[in-house]
Amino acid sequence: MPDNPMSQSGQSLLFLTDEQLRKGIEAMFFAYRGFTADPDRILADMEYGRAHHRAIHFIHRSPGTTVNNLLSILGVTKQSLNRVLRTLIEDGLVESRIGKEDKRERHLHLTVKGAELERSLSDAQRDRMRAAYRAAGPVAVAGFRQVLEAMMDQDLRRHFDTLKDRGA
Amino acid sequence: MPDNPMSQSGQSLLFLTDEQLRKGIEAMFFAYRGFTADPDRILADMEYGRAHHRAIHFIHRSPGTTVNNLLSILGVTKQSLNRVLRTLIEDGLVESRIGKEDKRERHLHLTVKGAELERSLSDAQRDRMRAAYRAAGPVAVAGFRQVLEAMMDQDLRRHFDTLKDRGA
DNA sequence: CTTGGAATGTCAACAAGGCTGACTTATCCT
């Protein structure tokens, strides 16, 4: 684990100049725009927005998650999430099941229709991601992930790791 | 230039699985939240928001830029930008100078007061960035930048490169 | 020298998606 840059590059620390950091900041800004552009285009034709996409993504990723858990992953207020969730449930994309152990809880699942939308959104987003990964190569991708993880807040990092563990 | 993953990793392509791509997508989501968190905290105490930060950042980066140029960098409508710009000018953070060659154009500059706010915002953002870079190391940072650049839209990439050339 | 088009700015109206605060309902646990 190379925590110290000197261990990798004798002459370095040049990558920590204000100018380099500024470029990194701008790269994040421009890349994030590309990152959301494709799903946004799909959503623009519907009555949904980016907030719906995020909810659908994380419900897909953690089927049966509770409202509270989703709330803390997304980092919004329950009123804000509720507005989104209500339309998704009304439109039959998300199903809300009363908890068996604790009947106060609602467990969220995508319906078939919801899973279809999730597919089309994540296909679009993954296509761009795949192209970027392929162009940059596996070593670059590993670095990409390392830096992103180091940029997260503690609590977000915890959520990220929890999701990660569910994966393949 | 390793465009082909096979050239770096004989067994690979595993980094292109849907699961890996999903994790990359989630990493972008969580990291971006961290990325904006510190300046957002500063701005919350004022009458400004993230849109003001973006305008200030790019005016600082390209002093004398025109409104039209800023418009295409930020990717918003002129009405949206104008609202932000107007308050910044009224509050004495940004100066708008009529063009010498083409008097229709307005060239934007930060005032001393504007530069001070820019400093405090970018200091906060760079501190986090620096910590992340330091933790990940120069090789990871290079990969981070490669993947981000590959994720950008063509026109955004052009803006990014133009800004890059002005740098040290 | 006039006129068309470009750059800028402004007004109005609207929508998405954040926020706070207050409150209800149902359920759980002590």
Next chain:
DNA sequence: AGGATAAGTCAGCCTTGTTGACATTCCAAG
């Protein structure tokens, strides 16, 4: 029985994005 927790809802507000219409100013081409 009573306090704490999970969820949902109502009302109102803010920021930041959108469209559409329009005025002004100025350059440049005819």
